[in-house]
Amino acid sequence: MKIPNSIWTLLIGIVLTLASLWYGQNHGLLPSAASDEADLVDGLFNSMMTVSTGIFLIVEGVIIYCAIRYRRRAGDNEDGPPVHGNVPLEILWTAIPAVIVLGISVYSFDVYQQIGGLGPSKENTNPVATETRSAPGTAVAATLSDGQPLLASDPQSDGDNPADSEALPASVKVNDNSEIVVNVTGLQYAFIFTYPDTGVVSGELHVPEGRQVKVNMNANDVIHAFWVPEFRLKQDLIPGRQTELSFTPNKLGNYPVVCAELCGPYHGAMRTQVIVHTQEDFDSWMKQQQIASAQQMEQAVALASYTEPMGISSEIIPNDMHAAHHHH
Structure with a gap:
């Protein structure tokens, strides 16, 4: 039985999400926390690490998949089919980073404000x-x-x-x-x-x-x-x-x-x-x-x-x- 591509996409998405969430909370990259404000900063850092891990896995996964799936095979000397711009895809890969950057910016602003870093100079x-x-x-x-x-x-x-x-x-x-x-x-x-x-x-x-x-x-x-x-x-x-x-x-x-x-x-x-x-x-x-x-x-x-x-x-x-x- 052939599994539809949509099911494969959903399963891969679930695995990547779980892996990102786990590593984002268990990276062990920060020193011990010794202030109340450390929890705020750690929450921001863990969120950024979760998003970064997900993006890294997606990008590297696509590169590895394409390198294997579309590799040059013996006896195949023809060029691939010409591909022109895909507007929905371009909108997607522009909109998603924009939303991520905006969300992290708002989150960072809130944390910095809570620790008093936005007092008047x-x-x-x-x-x-x-x-x-x-x-x-x-x-x-x-x-x-x-x-x-x-x-x-x-x-x-x-x-x-x-x-x-x-x-x-x-x-x-x-x-x-x-x-x-x-x-x-x-x-x-x-x-x-x-x-x-x-x-x-x-x-x-x-x-x-x-x-x-x-x-x-x-x-x-x-x-x-x-x-x-x-x-x-x-x-x-x-x-x-x-x-x-x-x-x-x-x-x-x-x-x-x-x-x-x-x-x-x-x-x-x-x-x-x-x-x-x-x-x-x-x-x-x-x-x-x-x-x-x-x-x-x-x-x-x-x-x-x-x-x-x-x-x-x-x-x-x-x-x-x-x-x-x-x-x-």
């Missing part, structure tokens, strides 16, 4: 960018710090002393479930993370598990890109403009932060990490950084009080130290 107002322009050695120091905080040294206190807690600014909110805002500045060849509500500045990004984090990003010199593969986040940092993203980490651990935009000869060294803490550990880290900042300020005031009577020009004293002395 605006002129750079991040104070970190202004401060770091006057410190040309800061970037190199950050890349050589072996993961240690950039501008906040490790404190001697463990933060358990009640007096240490009293020294913290009132803006520190322990065990607060509100959104955490972090300003991210990219410069050759480091990322600098500033917590504007506390004044803490670090060469690493520290965040608590389960709380939404909003990052406001800008660049100090050239275009950089903030990329955390496990969070499925990638966003350009542009000089003079601010970009932003939001994410909620949901898995404890250390995850690499990589610059994904060629930014100079040492681009490959522009790496740091994001550390996801429990809320308790994050509060402890924040206290320690604030205590360290307070100790650094006291040292700055002491330095300024010694240098000025010695006739050392205030111009060679870092601005923050000089200002702190007069304020004190």
Whole structure:
């Protein structure tokens, strides 16, 4: 019994669809997911992989079929029958890709909007960018710090002393479930993370598990890109403009932060990490950084009080130290 071509087409279509759906969900090409937003991006990626697998199987299948079915046979030296344009077929292979591209575009737009990537770009107002322009050695120091905080040294206190807690600014909110805002500045060849509500500045990004984090990003010199593969986040940092993203980490651990935009000869060294803490550990880290900042300020005031009577020009004293002395 000869099976009609329509039945063969239906069976092949079912097999290709099932194969595409299976591989689209089981490709294993992505790293482990460590944020709520990763599920959104993974859904988009899996959908694109499903469609791509189906198209690949159809195209390769047709090529293989035609190579076998219409191969040159022994003793057959005649040309094939002339074939002119097939309008319905041309419409079909134009319409289908157009629908696929449009669908993926709308899906991508929705995902990008949900993770906050479509916030209004605006002129750079991040104070970190202004401060770091006057410190040309800061970037190199950050890349050589072996993961240690950039501008906040490790404190001697463990933060358990009640007096240490009293020294913290009132803006520190322990065990607060509100959104955490972090300003991210990219410069050759480091990322600098500033917590504007506390004044803490670090060469690493520290965040608590389960709380939404909003990052406001800008660049100090050239275009950089903030990329955390496990969070499925990638966003350009542009000089003079601010970009932003939001994410909620949901898995404890250390995850690499990589610059994904060629930014100079040492681009490959522009790496740091994001550390996801429990809320308790994050509060402890924040206290320690604030205590360290307070100790650094006291040292700055002491330095300024010694240098000025010695006739050392205030111009060679870092601005923050000089200002702190007069304020004190």
